[in-house]
Every structure is written in C-alpha cells, then in structure tokens.
Amino acid sequence: MHQDARPQRPTDASEGPTFTYHRTSMYGAVVFVVVLATGVEVGAAHLLLGLWSPPIAWILTAVGIFGALWMVGDWRACRLRPVEIGGGTVRIHFGLRWRLRIPIDTIERIRPPNPDERQSRSGPDLRLALPGSAWWVMELSRPLQARTVQGRHRAVRSFALGLDDMDGFVEAWTALVPAADRARSEP
Numbered sequence: 001m002h003q004d005a006r007p008q009r010p011t012d013a014s015e016g017p018t019f020t021y022h023r024t025s026m027y028g029a030v031v032f033v034v035v036l037a038t039g040v041e042v043g044a045a046h047l048l049l050g051l052w053s054p055p056i057a058w059i060l061t062a063v064g065i066f067g068a069l070w071m072v073g074d075w076r077a078c079r080l081r082p083v084e085i086g087g088g089t090v091r092i093h094f095g096l097r098w099r100l101r102i103p104i105d106t107i108e109r110i111r112p113p114n115p116d117e118r119q120s121r122s123g124p125d126l127r128l129a130l131p132g133s134a135w136w137v138m139e140l141s142r143p144l145q146a147r148t149v150q151g152r153h154r155a156v157r158s159f160a161l162g163l164d165d166m167d168g169f170v171e172a173w174t175a176l177v178p179a180a181d182r183a184r185s186e187p
Contacts, residue, residue, distance in 0.1 A: 016086035017172050021094075022078040023164045026132030031075045038068045070096070078130065083163060085172050092161070094128045100146045100156070102138075104176050109139045110169075113160065126154060129162025136166050 022028070042064035049057035074095040081093040090102040117124065117137065126146055129135035143155040163169050 016084065016176075017168070018082040018084045019163045019165055019169050019172075020079075020082045021128075021130060021133065021161075021163045022075075024133055025130035025162070027078060027130040028075060030131055031071050034071055035068045038064055042068075083161075083169070085169075085176065088176075090173070092128060096149055098126065098128060098146050098148060100128075100144065100159075102140065102144060104173070106141045106144065107138060107173060107177070108141045110161075110173060111137055111139070113137050117160075124158045124160040125156040126159040129160050133162035133164075134166065135160040135162035136170075137161075 042061050045064070046057045046061045049060060074097065077093070078095040081095075083093075084091045085104075088104050090104065090107070092098070092100040092102070094100075113124075113135065124137050127135070137158055138161050139158045140156070143157045145153045146156050146159070147153045161169075
C-alpha cells in the first residue's frame with residue numbers, strides 16, 4: 001500500500017477553492033539552472049579567493065549557499081502555498097516573497113493586461129507571476145498592504161497575478177461577488 005509522503009494541510013469546510021501558480025511556469029527550471037550555476041561559481045570563487053583571503057572566501061561561499069537555498073525554499077513555497085479563496089478573502093502567499101490578503105469586495109476588476117503593460121515595467125504596482133506564466137491584472141477599489149517575510153510592505157492598488165487556471169479563478173471570484181458589483185466590474 002502506497003502512502004503519499006507529502007504533509008497534508010487540515011481542511012476546513014468553509015475553505016473555498018485553491019489555485020496553483022507554479023505548474024505552467026518555468027520557475028522550477030530557472031531555479032535548477034541558477035542553483036547549478038551557483039554551485040560551480042561558488043566553488044571556483046572559493047578556490048581563487050582562498051589563495052588571497054580564506055575568511056573572505058568562506059564568507060562569499062556562505063552567501064552563495066544561502067542564496068541557492070533561498071531560491072529552493074522559494075520554489076518549494078510556490079508549490080506548497082496556493083492562492084486561496086474563502087471566508088470573503090483572497091489569500092495570496094507568493095513564494096517567500098509577498099503576502100497579501102484581499103477582501104473580495106475590494107476587487108474592482110480582473111482583466112487581461114493591455115499590450116503596454118506586457119511590454120514595459122509600468123502598469124501594475126506589483127507583479128505576482130513566475131517566469132513564463134501568463135498573468136492578468138487585478139484592480140482594487142482601495143490600496144492594500146502587501147507584506148514580505150522580511151517585514152517590508154508596499155501599498156498596492158493593482159497587481160499582476162499569474163495563475164495556472166486564471167479562468168477558474170475569475171469564475172470563483174464572480175460566484176462570490178454580488179450581481180450589482182459584477183455589473184460594475186465588467187470591462
């Protein structure tokens with residue numbers, strides 16, 4: 001008999017649907033290549049710097065290893081912490097980078113990005129999309145605070161959100177928004 005080795009999170013009957021954002025992106029491949037390159041670079045730098053100053057070589061080796069471990073941890077967090085809708089809020093835990101709790105009634109509109117937003121860095125206040133994933137823009141009726149694990153925060157009024165099933169997310173949001181609000185938010 002085969003048992004799944006992954007830890008299971010307890011489920012609550014009031015929880016709504018969850019949406020992943022790592023499956024259609026290239027982030028796993030990017031992490032693999034960066035960690036592999038970091039191993040080679042850190043090894044070579046350690047050998048070369050060790051001839052000049054062993055303490056600096058060890059410091060830079062530790063920083064390189066920490067960076068590689070952080071990327072692996074971020075990738076794992078992306079896989080294990082999906083976007084959740086439930087209890088009147090959308091909860092976004094974007095890897096180890098950003099945390100955002102959005103009351104459903106503050107979402108004004110969810111729309112595909114326009115060509116200018118896709119081509120430039122202007123547009124949404126924050127991009128919550130992994131490399132290689134398609135994203136949509138979520139516009140809010142008032143600014144909300146996005147927070148990081150390190151304690152930083154940023155006020156966002158709109159942000160890019162890349163999910164594996166954006167259509168399913170829009171359907172779930174639409175089902176929770178009162179009909180009067182849906183009419184206001186249609187493009």
